[in-house]
Amino acid sequence: MKVSVLILSFLFSFQLIAQPINLKNAVVLVSPSIPAPMRTTAPQMLTEEIAKRTHTTLKQVQSWPGSRVMTIALALSSDQEVAGKPVPGRTSTNVPEQKPEGFRIITEGHTLWILGADARGILFGSGWLLRNLKMDAKRLELAGPVNIASAPAYPIRGHQLGYRTTANSYDAWTVAQFEQYYRDLAIFGTNAIEGIPFHEGETPSALFPIPPKEMQVRISELCQKYDMDYWVWTPATFELTDDAKRKAEIEKHEAFYRACPRLDHIFFPGGDPGDNHPREVMAFLKDLHGKLIQYHPKAKIWVSLQGFSTEQIDYFYKYLAQNKPDWLQGVVSGPSSPPMAETRYRLPKNYQHREYPDLTHNVRCEFPVERWDQAYALTLGREAINPRPFFFAQIHGKYAPFTDGFVSYSDGCHDDINKVVWSMRGWDPNKDVNEILAEYSRFFFGWPLANDAADGILALENNWQGPLAQNGGVEATLAFWKDLEAAHPTLNTNWRWQMLLLRATYDAYTRRRLLYEEGLEKTANALLVRATETDLSKVLDLALATVNKADTEPTAPELRKKIETLCADLYASIGLQTSVPKYKAKGPERGCLLDFVDYPLNNRWWLADEFQKIRALKSPAEQLARMNVIANWENPGSGSYYDDVSSGSKSPRVTTISDDATDIAWWNDGLSRARLSTQTFQNSPALEYSDLDPGARYIVRVAGSGDALLRVDGRRLHPTVYQKELETFKEWIVPLSLTQDGRISISFDQPEESHLNWRQHSKISDVWLLKQ
Template sequence: MKRRSFLQGTAATVVISGMGRAGLLHAIESGWTELNNVSLVLPAQPAKREQVAAEMMVDEIMKRCGVEWTIGSTGSVKIYLGTRASWHSLGSIVASVAAKASKLPVESYAIASGPDWIAVCGSDERGLIFGAGKLLRLCSLERRTVAVNRKALNLTSSPHYAIRGHQLGYRPKTNAYDAWTVEMWDQYIRELAIFGTNTVELLPPISDDLSDSPHFPIHPKKMLIEMSRICDKYGLDVSIWYPAMARDYSDKQTLEAEIRDWADVMHDMPRLDIVFVPGGDPGHTEPKYMLPLLEKEKANLRKTHPQVQMWMSPQSFNAEWLVEFQTMVNEPHTQTWLDGIVFGPQNRSSIAELRKALPAKYPIRFYPDITHSIQSQYSMNNWDIAYALTEGREIINPRPEAEAAILRSELKYTSGFVSYSEGCNDDANKFLWSLLAWDPNMTATDAMRDFGRYFIGAKDGSGFAQGLLDLENNWLGPLAANELVDVTLQKFMSIERSASPFLLENWRWQQAMFRACCDAYVRQRLLFESGELAKAKSILGRIEDIGFASVPWGIGAVPAREPANGIDPQNLIEDAMRTLRESTLQPVAPALRTRIAELGYALLQSIHQQLAVERFQGEAVDRGAPLDTIDHPVTDGPYFLKQLGAISKIEDQEEKIAATRALLDRTNPGPGGFYDELGNVGNRPHLVIEEVEGDFDFRRSPHVGTSYPDHYGANAPMAWKHWAESLYEAPLKMHYKGLDPDVEYVLQVVISGDSRGVKTKLMANDALEIHPLQLRPWPPAPQTFAVPRAATAGGELRLTWTRETGLGGNGRGCQLAEVMLKPVPKKGD
């Protein structure tokens, strides 16, 4: 047996045998053919990628099954591989297959079979690579056994979308890629090709990242060359994401230096098809300087890469720059050299609006963020804050149904996609996008089964695929009530109990198991910590039983006020604090926590995934290091503990009791009042939510934003760590009914979030200004505003928050955490 690929891991090199010999014989009788004795037959003078296709199949079968296929003609079953241009040399027995492929478009293939042969004919060399990959995916892969259903071997297939790609960044910012070797990249890029990927986007060694990583096996510039070579080996297009980050491109010397630097970086790349320059994030160059730069860059780069194309995105542009950009790309001269437009995160216009604004000459390439869970283009909406604070922005995130819905909604305006990815945490999403861009009619479930059967094997692949779908459902709804989280873990554990060492060492299995364990662990911690906080509140609640009696101090002295009923408020406070402190020391699900740590180390060893900063030298906590935050508090326990510590130092007993009551009543708006926690879907009855179909990037509807990592800690309650959020000029609205027209109200508001430099304005009933554009207090703190009596005279109140208009960047600004509408007590009450 050949040496296993390190990327593939032991688990995927040999698939568990689940059939047994008797089962295999029955399967053969049912239309299955055993493929253990196979020879691959190539044209007399095979082209480069015809040879690569054969070698790929031989190597993959050896790695996954331990079965040795050969290139030649000695096997009892022969697999003929070629393109329609070379098919004539393969003999008359398979001549009819070329006819099936003769009218297929580029990148297509035909597969046919006979009694003792299978044929894969590509419309071109790339089509043959994809056809060979499809045959591999049709096979049942088990330990020492390969089989295929003959009924599935007569088909033709063509891709629906022309561009199907993924960004693979060898840089410190990723959560594993910076440690991958050339051999690991070869394996991964091959696997993407097997699933129909035709484009890989690389990153230059010059970007908004650190210049070095402790994990780099070779220099980034050398790896750029190697990855370009690997892509060309499999016939894949090579794009490079290249941000324009110089300060001033209106300066002639800066411009000339950039042209030299870009050429130097890309000069030795064996293959380069496209240069994609984002308009921002990073970079901040006005279109009137950016477009002339790119025109000159393209002309210079064509000296070494004659066919290279230049694409650009209007990312991060403000309203003025977007208009300027659209005007310039409509000019006849720009259309002579600019090849395409990319739609990615931080675009002010929607993809449909962009398509309408552009000349038909320009293809649009979609650049979807499939890697981040929050603070991103397609964030998890209404994600439970316990998940957000512990698992974070780059946790392992299979989202098959959501990703499929986004693809079907947005990709129709484009020529295809290259995903925005910053690591391997989104691995399952990558393969789903490739599969559905080839065949949009494929269901997300079938895509995951295809993925599971190939990478996990025939025995457990389907169960694994269902597990990925279950992991997506783990994240839906309030975590405390989601009992499916525990069921999902049980399903994975039932597979694990009968798993071979090969499966246990498979990095894709390790990732899924890690996520299942994290979800279950966070839920158990949430239930436990919520119970302990409830105990502490119950203890403090006895303060309501305390009465006061006047104690005379002597003749002429003011009587003192002392607690009656024998209850000492200090004792209650200390008991509550003790409960909260002890809860932090009590282990919760220790076996599960140990398993999470074990899987973290396993992933470091199998694919160098850096799930911790200090221990594994990951770049940052928010760059896929959940081991550093998985134990983060998930309730207001720390906040209560800190507040009680301050209250315990108050000497005046009445003041101490009042402060304790205020803490317990922090969210109590009083009789006739209203309280909304805008980031909590179960407690925001007055938030106006208009159901907008297909609004996956929340341009027209509010969504929940969350802080990660937690910058506030014990200084803020949980309610301030998530918020309702709208983007760009979309407003945030609240609507109150049934107000008392004879009552005066005040509004207490907490604006939180990450856009502290963006001003917001508040209007009542679209006519009365509560406050003009202003910055929020920082750190977040309550603000109180009087509500004009005229605003509530009709028994209703509409509140509308808007941010500054015309801004660029990520669009965030309206970030409303907490709102209380409180009646003003009448004099004498």
């Protein structure tokens, strides 16, 4: 009996302790010791974000209210007291709230303390509270009691948000929209923003609400308000040996420095763009620093080694050793930079190392989607809405230990989730990705959706895994998001919600098109195979009409209409430019998925052109022979093999993955009429074959362009046919001695093409092993 009473007593006590903290009628009290402007910014952020979600504005008071009124008290951890009340938890100095940017959230009676080590600690502590509150019209609650402390693992956690024509959304934003986004990022741990103040060679965007020069100053003011470091990316696209241009550039920089109320870091990319030797670069940057510190005495200069040759890299490190420049803060590593580990190893310890990760692109970029399905690559393109939380958490974990943090590359709001993942993992590298997404969903979509929306985001990442035709989860993802949409209609004006709905719809529409259009092409190929000399013209007409049913009898028109609507909604809500003609995007490569939503997923454009060529051939025999090649392109017959080397669904024997995304062509602004397999390629693929007939003769056939230096089982073979033009063939006879064990490996040596741009390198798109 006594045991039962003790258990009941414990449970009752636990229930009292675990009761949520009701902040519905709370007041906000701010310590006067918090530095300005954070003394105003943090409570404003708290009360405004709470009011948006609860329709209740918490009052700010100057003294403690009655003993039963909940108070959110903001104070520095170094404060002795606030308005006569002692600040808790000051017994130790080796605690997170005493470290730069650190904070502690602790409940004490009817007080919820936000204790920050400094102004940023107050900001990030307030952000933690907002991410973890349950907020709606009926409640404002925090699971309690609370005693949590945290400080960031990496000091630099930022994102580049360039107000320029190239961006697919930022160029349409007002100052108010920028401020809201800065606030959103700060709530998730961001402490730096990078601007792009100079726009040489760019036509001013028709969407600019205010001129770029004015916006850059306003951005600086916002960074000052939220105590964020203001970085700027300032390449030199001219020869620094040109004295007149060099002088003009320094004067331009100085005018900008003078205009900015806050400026912390100048990032000068050595290349991408730019093509100057470090001997000129370092002298130029030293001169820039002299101007910079006249207006911003603590500001520093950073440089990247992007595009530098081995000689130039060695020169840079010799310069550091000999001159020990104290005006240089550190080195930035981005695409085409030397390896991260090597940079940290060679860089003297007194210099910092910052990553410049590309979170914004999907192909032809630093971190392409591995084995991205051809249908996505050709329609969603380079800057699609791209939540990749688990992938980027892995990338951050791989490279962050060699750095002091990051400022990411971003050209639009479409990578919003990636930014949040990097900011939160930059704060805590061990923070669970599911937890990050739950906090994201709770804050932006409401607490009831914390887990469901997080699951929906992960489902979108999984939509891009493996061959699209075989990914039945794409339809389940659409159904899941449609159910969420129906259950939460008030979110239909939320731009983050709109983006996720658009991706779910676009993915499913693309998959349905892929299955339908590939089926039409198979039917057309069957017609071509059965053609004779007497009916070949009719067969060509019928085959073309069959593949063109993709246009005349399209599939899933309701999804197509939904995509159109969501693109319009996103342009209205956040300025996302998904089309050049409709929404004034800078170019087709800049997130214009609406312009590619109907791009062929079968070869109907290519077939139309090929059929014209066939009709021009001199004899029916030649015409039938070419029709047979086309019809059997992907079906070489029993005992033979075909691989479209960069198509996940059609390359079962390919073992290599292109790791720099040069395997997706970009011809005719993305509207190429080339065969789809020709638009995807690798430079030197490797393939493995088994179960070969030891007594059979095999021929290797390759399509692509340029050179193909073939090896079979490591042995270099000499071709019998060697055509270098696009979509022509090269052939090699495989010696019988190599197939005696029923297995061969195929590889290709890399031609010496270092003098060429990667877009001009040799390409291998299709590989056949043909049994004779």
